[in-house]
Amino acid sequence: xxxxxxxxxxxxxxxxxxxxxxxxxxxxxxxxxxxxxxxxxxxxxxxxxxxxxxxxxxxxxxxxxxxxxxxxxxxxxxxxxxxxxxxxxxxxxxxxxxxxxxxxxxxxxxxxxxxxxxxxxxxxxxxxxxxxxxxxxxxxxxxxxxxxxxxxxxxxxxxxxxxxxxxxxxxxxxxxxxxxxxxxxxxxxxxxxxxxxxxxxxxxxxxxxxxxxxxxxxxxxxxxxxxxxxxxxxxxxxxxxxxxxxxxxxxxxxxxxxxxxxxxxxxxxxxxxxxxxxxxxxxxxxxxxxxxxxxxxxxxxxxxxxxxxxxxxxxxxxxxxxxxxxxxxxxxxxxxxxxxxxxxxxxxxxxxxxxxxxxxxxxxxxxxxxxxxxxxxxxxxxxxx
Amino acid sequence: xxxxxxxxxxxxxxxxxxxxxxxxxxxxxxxxxxxxxxxxxxxxxxxxxxxxxxxxxxxxxxxxxxxxxxxxxxxxxxxxxxxxxxxxxxxxxxxxxxxxxxxxxxxxxxxxxxxxxxxxxxxxxxxxxxxxxxxxxxxxxxxxxxxxxxxxxxxxxxxxxxxxxxxxxxxxxxxxxxxxxxxxxxxxxxxxxxxxxxxxxxxxxxxxxxxxxxxxxxxxxxxxxxxxxxxxxxxxxxxxxxxxxxxxxxxxxxxxxxxxxxxxxxxxxxxxxxxxxxxxxxxxxxxxxxxxxxxxxxxxxxxxxxxxxxxxxxxxxxxxxxxxxxxxxxxxxxxxxxxxxxxxxxxxxxxxxxxxxxxxxxxxxxxxxxxxxxxxxxxx
Numbered sequence: 001x002x003x004x005x006x007x008x009x010x011x012x013x014x015x016x017x018x019x020x021x022x023x024x025x026x027x028x029x030x031x032x033x034x035x036x037x038x039x040x041x042x043x044x045x046x047x048x049x050x051x052x053x054x055x056x057x058x059x060x061x062x063x064x065x066x067x068x069x070x071x072x073x074x075x076x077x078x079x080x081x082x083x084x085x086x087x088x089x090x091x092x093x094x095x096x097x098x099x100x101x102x103x104x105x106x107x108x109x110x111x112x113x114x115x116x117x118x119x120x121x122x123x124x125x126x127x128x129x130x131x132x133x134x135x136x137x138x139x140x141x142x143x144x145x146x147x148x149x150x151x152x153x154x155x156x157x158x159x160x161x162x163x164x165x166x167x168x169x170x171x172x173x174x175x176x177x178x179x180x181x182x183x184x185x186x187x188x189x190x191x192x193x194x195x196x197x198x199x200x201x202x203x204x205x206x207x208x209x210x211x212x213x214x215x216x217x218x219x220x221x222x223x224x225x226x227x228x229x230x231x232x233x234x235x236x237x238x239x240x241x242x243x244x245x246x247x248x249x250x251x252x253x254x255x256x257x258x259x260x261x262x263x264x265x266x267x268x269x270x271x272x273x274x275x276x277x278x279x280x281x282x283x284x285x286x287x288x289x290x291x292x293x294x295x296x297x298x299x300x301x302x303x304x305x306x307x308x309x310x311x312x313x314x315x316x317x318x319x320x321x322x323x324x325x326x327x328x329x330x331x332x333x334x335x336x337x338x339x340x341x342x343x344x345x346x347x348x349x350x351x352x353x354x355x356x357x358x359x360x361x362x363x364x365x366x367x368x369x370x371x372x373x374x375x376x377x378x379x380x381x382x383x384x385x
Numbered sequence: 386x387x388x389x390x391x392x393x394x395x396x397x398x399x400x401x402x403x404x405x406x407x408x409x410x411x412x413x414x415x416x417x418x419x420x421x422x423x424x425x426x427x428x429x430x431x432x433x434x435x436x437x438x439x440x441x442x443x444x445x446x447x448x449x450x451x452x453x454x455x456x457x458x459x460x461x462x463x464x465x466x467x468x469x470x471x472x473x474x475x476x477x478x479x480x481x482x483x484x485x486x487x488x489x490x491x492x493x494x495x496x497x498x499x500x501x502x503x504x505x506x507x508x509x510x511x512x513x514x515x516x517x518x519x520x521x522x523x524x525x526x527x528x529x530x531x532x533x534x535x536x537x538x539x540x541x542x543x544x545x546x547x548x549x550x551x552x553x554x555x556x557x558x559x560x561x562x563x564x565x566x567x568x569x570x571x572x573x574x575x576x577x578x579x580x581x582x583x584x585x586x587x588x589x590x591x592x593x594x595x596x597x598x599x600x601x602x603x604x605x606x607x608x609x610x611x612x613x614x615x616x617x618x619x620x621x622x623x624x625x626x627x628x629x630x631x632x633x634x635x636x637x638x639x640x641x642x643x644x645x646x647x648x649x650x651x652x653x654x655x656x657x658x659x660x661x662x663x664x665x666x667x668x669x670x671x672x673x674x675x676x677x678x679x680x681x682x683x684x685x686x687x688x689x690x691x692x693x694x695x696x697x698x699x700x701x702x703x704x705x706x707x708x709x710x711x712x713x714x715x716x717x718x719x720x721x722x723x724x725x726x727x728x729x730x731x732x733x734x735x736x737x738x739x740x741x742x743x744x745x746x747x748x749x750x751x752x753x754x755x756x757x758x759x760x761x762x763x764x765x
Contacts, residue, residue: 001578003570016598024563028570060621063601132714138639142618142626143698146637149706151628153552154541161628161635161700163618164551165540171595175562180736182569183415187390189576195390196739203735206717208558210732211403214450215436216703217718217730223702232529232550235436240529242538242548249548251533253525276438313530315548317539318603318610329519332593333604345604347597350590351567354583 002029003353007185009093010035010084011068012108014042016167017125017139017201018097019064020174021181025093026067027349027358033091033374034065034365035084038072041367057364063346065364066336072368075106083380084108089116090378093181097125100135110196120194121184125173129200139201141167148205153212153234157226173204211235228283229290237278238285242315248298249315257285263304266292331357338363389416390738394572396480397422397471398455399495401429403554404512404526404588405484406451407561412480412568413454414734414743420759421452421750422471425459428752442725442751449749450731453721457750458759462493471495473763475503480568484512487522497583507581508571510564516587526588528554535592540599540620544612560591614668615675623663624670628700629678636683639696643670649693650686652677716742723748 007030011022019034019042026032036042044061071087073080085108088094094113096103103109103124110122127139137143142163145151150168151161180197187195206213212224212235224234230241232251239252239260252260257278261269268288272278278285293301298314305312314320321327334348342363349358375381394417398409406421406429413419423429429452435445442449458474460467475481481500483490490496490511497509514526524530532538532550542549567584575581593600599610602621610620616627618637625638625646638646643663647655655673658666678686683699690697706712719733734743 001574003567003574003582005574007573024566028567059602059605060598063597128711129715132711134711137698138696140639140696142628142637142639143696146628146635146698146700147706147711149701149703150553151635151637151700152702155546155549155552160630162542162549163628163637164555165542165612165617165619166537166595166599167619168551168555168595172559172562175559175566176736179411179415179562179565179569180738182566182573183390183736184738186569186572186576187388189573190393196737198737198740199735200715202711203715203717206715206732207735208553208555211436211447211450212553213703214446214729214731215439218446219437219439221704221707223704226552230547231552233552233554242529242533242550244547249533249538251529251538251550253527253529279438311525311527311530313524313533315533315538316536318536318600321534321536324520326515326519326521326589330516330587330590330593332590344601346601347593350563350586350594352583352585353567353571355585 004029007031007093008091009033009095010088010091012094012096012098013125014097015044015047016064016141016170017173018095018177019044020171021123021125021178022068022095023064023066024175024178024349025181027360028351028353030093032068033087033370034068034070036070036072036367038074038368041070041072045367059344062344062364066346067360067362068365069370069374070365070367071371071374075108081107083375085116086380087374087378088113088120091117091120092185093121093123095123095177095181097139099139100126100130114194118194119188119192121181121188121197122194123177123181123197125177126198126200128202134202141169141201144169144201144205148202148209150205150209152224153226154231155226156231157228168208169201169205172208173199173201176204176207227286229286238282239289241286243289243293245293245298245301246296250293250298250301251313251315252289253311255310259308260310263308263310264292264301334359336361336363339366339369389743391416394418394479395477396420396482397474397478399481399483399485399490400512401484402431402434403451403557404561405482405564406431407558408482408510408564408568409455410451410453411562411565411734414745415736417480419455420474420755421455421457423457423459423752425461425753428457428459432752441727441729442723444749444751446729449721449723449729452749453731454745454747455750456755456759457753458756459753462495468493470760470763472503474759475500475507477763478504478507479572480508480510482510482512482564482568484526486526487513487517501581505581506575506579508568508575508584509581510568510584512560512564513585513587515589517585521589528556528588531556531588531592535589535596536599537592537596539610539612540596541617542612543617544614546612555595556588556592559595560586560588563591563594613671615671624667625674627671629675631678631683631686632681634683635700636678636686637698637700638674638690641695641697645693646695649689649695650677719744719746721746721748724751724754
């Protein structure tokens, strides 16, 4: 049986953070019902990026919302709201990522939902929590990255603050929300009690920095200093970083410098025999490596370094990656189909259970596709007398 | 709070470094009892791995950060005597985690099959670098290398930059967090069926999942992600998405309608572009914005942008962040006193349960500090 079989999730969330939590729950077997505004739905449906669209909807929407159902309801309409309340009374989890106060105005805040369903697990993602000067601000990935100090960790010292090029805050916040929801579901199994689970994007990105922030808290609050060249992590000694070669790029993780000097036949590195210098003089070391590594191709270097167990790799783009047996053997690609026959390729859930891949061919739902089914199954069509 | 959600659960952590131990930390903060199983003499290799040469009570500050709120039990897995004790512990545990390379736990007769025979209710969580099969399976599952191999290094930085890694261990952190998801979902099922589960994840799969939007877009368009020439914030997104320099700092500007932005910033050059050109002409637009925004201070621009509810924010570093009321109100810091009385400050669990923040003052264990007590418990 699937891990989350019979768990019903009523998901009011939009964009990425909340929906990515819903996706993970769906992939582990839960039935996730997106509650969407009639006419437009999840705004992510219309979020066109890269000019890549699938049947007028963004590819991103399809990636995030596969394996879910859609129920269109106008939460400002009393009869629709009544249906939603009946649905929630039969659900296990409610999810949302509205700004603070929105669910209260609709009448679906935790206190009231708990009255409808005393065993509910109620999960919410906010930008910055429910208090303080930032609480009304949009919880948007780049903006939270900018506020959190994260942008001073990537790129080289003299470069401007640099955001991480993936919506890392959304994804981590969604991941932690799913953790909290699952822990609360476990608890409910033991004691039948409801729980409120809250994660803010700001707290998520601070947690992501927990190792380096702890360093900052305890070293007299010194700011991180990125290396001048090939910065891979402001706190890790040379050679840690990515280097250009005569052909292709090479990444070098932690390694012994004199050993590298010998393997790479780079005598000017051999003088760095004291390991403390690998951090203190990392810019000098990295500069020597930068010039030296340009003299041969990444493949030639790898042929020397890999047999010697040096931590190194070739830098690959998607095209290179997908030709690798190591990629293919993971079976990470998944083809899904929507109910109107559209087929597209995306990625599967990364977790394997009992040696099995969690794969579902169900694509993203059309807006309101499951209204009739859900009305019927949950008895929502019948007016309350 | 009466009880934390995972109160009563026992986790045996055979993991080292970051990925597995970060999963253990989250389970501990949610209420589980986490016992690190460590090699006598040296323990988790992370005890000796420092950043900025910061040490507390003989172990690295890094180790203290990742392993607070846990216990330590030393056992030599190569000794049959010690293994017998471990088997007893397994008999009483709910969860086991490890992040050894494939085959190592099996060589100690602690693979899932053997462990499930001892305890059919156990949830067994295993992290690998690249999965159990294929040509990469014995390669080091190291964060920077995984970022380099997974395509992720082509997302950050500008078009002409070398491929650029995230300056943090995203593969470790994400993989650990996803292991927690799988373990908890398996515990939910166990409550219904009484049966445990094998939960496996690799750091490579975590990073591919992390890029699901990019990979799905790539599969349907066939176009590799392109970083913008200037101020790249996310290769999939249109102008203005990115960070821009001002006279006295930097501001981040997220999704904003171009004609509206032109009007509010007072840029006639920008006003010549339509919203439809926001992706196709993003380098030109970003170039115009770069020149325009460089002319005034961050506050000047943010006042205009915020007055119109546009998505923009100042760029802070940790000093300005931690002095800000918006940070302080979160109470993200907590003090931990080590077993030898030294105090350090670290972050707390980011999840709130029933409106309460989860703090734990329990420090990281010294190596083997709980051996005696745990052996006594087993004898009971």
